[in-house]
Amino acid sequence: SEQVGRIISAADVSASFRDALKEKINRKQYDVKLVGYLANNDPSAEKYAEVTARSCREVGINFELRRINREHLEDTLLAANEDDDIHGIMVYYPIFGGGHDQYLQNCVSPYKDVEGLCHTYRFNMYHNIRSLDKANTLKCIIPCTPLAIIKILEYMEVYDREKPYGNQLFGRTITIINRSEVVGRPLAALLANDGAKIYSVDVKDTLEFKKDINKQKHVVADCDLKLADVLPLSDVVISGVPSKEYKISTESLKPGVVAINFSSFKNFEDNIADKAAMYCSAIGKVTVAMLQRNLLRLREYQMKNPYL
Ligand code: NAD
The missing domain is CATH 3.40.50.720 (NAD(P)-binding Rossmann-like Domain)
Incomplete structure (x- = not known):
């Protein structure tokens, strides 16, 4: 007999996450700012940034795309780690390719790393360590995709x-x-x-x-x-x-x-x-919704531990 499978759309899967994000931002009345650093000339990165910007606007996240010379990226990331007005950092790769991109991923503070690509999160993921702290109050960030x-x-x-x-x-x-x-x-x-x-x-x-x-x-x-x-x-x-x-x-x-x-x-x-x-x-x-969910998690961690 003919079987017809169910088609599952990303819009359906992401709907409840987006509603929850909107509701939370509304209820808490806090600013949430995500900065994307674009240091390559990749048109697919530009496209992804546009999609992210639109989606962030809809849920109430302040997204800013900053174009930057790749040789300035390292210092810029270190400054962003210290900047209390920036709650999440994302970087569009590849930039240099290979080992230097990995080095840059590790320059992002775990408390701002919405993509979950720094060493702390990768290590914890591979070792099935699910929290940053023993009390289990700070769940590890999982890479968005x-x-x-x-x-x-x-x-x-x-x-x-x-x-x-x-x-x-x-x-x-x-x-x-x-x-x-x-x-x-x-x-x-x-x-x-x-x-x-x-x-x-x-x-x-x-x-x-x-x-x-x-x-x-x-x-x-x-x-x-x-x-x-x-x-x-x-x-x-x-x-x-x-x-x-x-x-x-x-x-x-x-x-x-x-x-x-x-x-x-x-x-x-x-x-x-x-x-x-x-x-x-x-x-x-769904990937964009997870990026936003990771950002709100980190926003909460920053409020719990303001000296991080
Ligand atoms: P990548 O080039 O880094 O990796 C490609 C992988 O596919 C490699 O492991 C390679 O060995 C494997 N591969 C290539 N040809 C193969 C073959 N014939 N048989 C078996 N394996 C083969 O790419 P990536 O960054 O992982 O991205 C892959 C795709 O996923 C791209 O189209 C990208 O646009 C898409 N992507 C989508 C999202 C999203 O959220 N929608 C996120 C990231 C990547």
Whole structure:
């Protein structure tokens, strides 16, 4: 019989988060200022900044884009860390590429790092440390795009709320096609920390991420399986291949699969909904909502600890 999968839109997933953000900003009557630093000439960064600006205006966040010479960025970030009028900092990468961009990511204070890309948050994420403090009052910031995908999976009820927190993906097999340092790798670690078995596929190889119950965090192992082997085993397939030509054949997928595309190109074939139980074709609106949610968290941390 013909099955037609549910189409899940990013606008639907982000709606309740946006309402909550608006409500909170209204109730607390505080200024919330996010500054974006643009130090490259990347048109997609400009586009992302425009989308962010519009969305911030709608929820009541003051967003300012500052164009800056890349050689001045380091000193500018250090000054922004100290500036009480700036509550969140974001930087559009790549700038220099490679190691120097990583160095710059680490120049942003953890109390202003809305993207969650500084070393403190990355380390805590990979080690499944969920708070900055022992009293659990300052939850760690999770990178926006992986966090958006987690919220979409929660909305789709791939997370089993009957299971204990931290193990709600137990029993799920998930393939992630992309292992970039900003999306694919952190996402694999986060979903494995929540109990899933992950096949992380990139252009060169496959890795398996899964939770080690004794360590209470994920471990990673080499894996001989190829994409064609793991797709029929996967309850969820998440793809982020930045290429127009790249297509996952619907035929290779498990019936009733949950499919999420985060690439700017459509990685699934047009007939994906014939096979999938649920399909989300683009996640951008949820990513922006998570950026804003991270910002409000940090705003609250700054008020709790004004000397940070
Ligand atoms: P990237 O270039 O850093 O990483 C691409 C990844 O895809 C790499 O791991 C690479 O090995 C893998 N890959 C490439 N070709 C492959 C193939 N044929 N088979 C398997 N794996 C392959 O890119 P990125 O920063 O991770 O971004 C990826 C895409 O996601 C882009 O289209 C970007 O615009 C989009 N993106 C969307 C959001 C959002 O919130 N909507 C956020 C970040 C990135």
